[in-house]
Each structure stands twice: as C-alpha cells, then as structure tokens.
Amino acid sequence: QVQLVESGGGLVQAGGSLRLSCAASGRTFSSYAMDWFRQAPGKEREFVAAISWSGGSTRYADSVKGRFTISRDNAKNTVYLQMNSLKPEDTAVYYCAATRGFARVGVDGMDYWGKGTLVTVSS
Numbered sequence: 001q002v003q004l005v006e007s008g009g010g011l012v013q014a015g016g017s018l019r020l021s022c023a024a025s026g027r028t029f030s031s032y033a034m035d036w037f038r039q040a041p042g043k044e045r046e047f048v049a050a051i052s053w054s055g056g057s058t059r060y061a062d063s064v065k066g067r068f069t070i071s072r073d074n075a076k077n078t079v080y081l082q083m084n085s086l087k088p089e090d091t092a093v094y095y096c097a098a099t100r101g102f103a104r105v106g107v108d109g110m111d112y113w114g115k116g117t118l119v120t121v122s123s
Contacts, residue, residue: 002026002098002112009094009117012086016121020081022096022114030074033102035110036081038092038119045095045107049081052102064090086121093118 008020022034033052039045049060049070058070069082079096094117097110104110 002029002032004096004098004112004114006094006096006114006117009119011120011122014086014088014121014123016086017082017084018086018119020083020094020096020117020119022079022081024077024079024098026077029077029098032098032100032111033104034070034072034079035097035099036070036079037095037097037107037110038090039095039116040089040092043092047105048094050102051079057102083119086119088121088123091119091121 003025004022006022012018035050036048037045038048047061051058051070051072055072067085072079096114098112099110
C-alpha cells in the first residue's frame with residue numbers, strides 16, 4: 001500500500017512558477033514509477049508527466065514539454081513537479097499517482113492516487 005499526499009498548489013500569475021511535491025508513505029516507494037495528472041473543471045483527467053523508479057527516464061505531455069520538469073528523491077520518498085512559464089490553461093487540480101510499470105499509461109494504468117492540489121493561474 002502506498003499513500004500519496006500532494007502539496008505546493010496555489011494561485012500564481014501567468015508566466016510564474018510553482019513546484020508541486022508528492023510525499024509517499026511506505027518503504028517501497030523506490031520501486032514505483034510516478035506520474036502527475038491534472039484535471040480542469042469539466043474536463044477529463046489528463047496525463048502531465050512520468051518518471052521511472054530510478055529517475056533515469058521521464059516523459060511529458062506535449063502541452064507541458066519544455067516548461068515542466070518531473071524529478072524524484074527516493075531518499076525522501078518524494079516526487080516533484082517544477083512548473084515554469086505557467087499559463088491560464090494549466091489551471092487544474094494536480095494529482096500524483098504511483099504505478100508498478102513506467103510503461104503503463106493513462107488513468108487506468110495507475111495503482112495509487114493522491115487527493116490532489118489545486119493550481120490556479122491567473123491571466
């Protein structure tokens with residue numbers, strides 16, 4: 001069992017930056033790949049970024065590539081999402097998720113979810 005708690009959301013102006021954190025419980029954190037998803041009001045939850053268990057591999061949604069960076073610190077059981085050059089369309093609740101397979105994609109491929117943290121980008 002893995003429990004995930006996101007933090008770091010808030011209100012920021014367009015062009016600004018935020019860093020989200022996701023703290024995981026359990027001694028098996030380092031064996032999971034970690035993903036970030038987001039869900040805007042009235043829209044489906046969508047993939048943002050993923051990182052392998054070692055941190056050696058990452059992938060991003062086209063909409064955030066070059067602006068967002070995912071990283072992890074296995075000693076701290078934490079995964080991060082650095083978000084730069086934020087746009088109003090990035091406004092959403094951001095969720096972290098743990099999966100046993102880095103190759104797994106989509107909501108159905110995740111094994112555990114956090115409750116989310118709200119990011120609001122004003123224009």
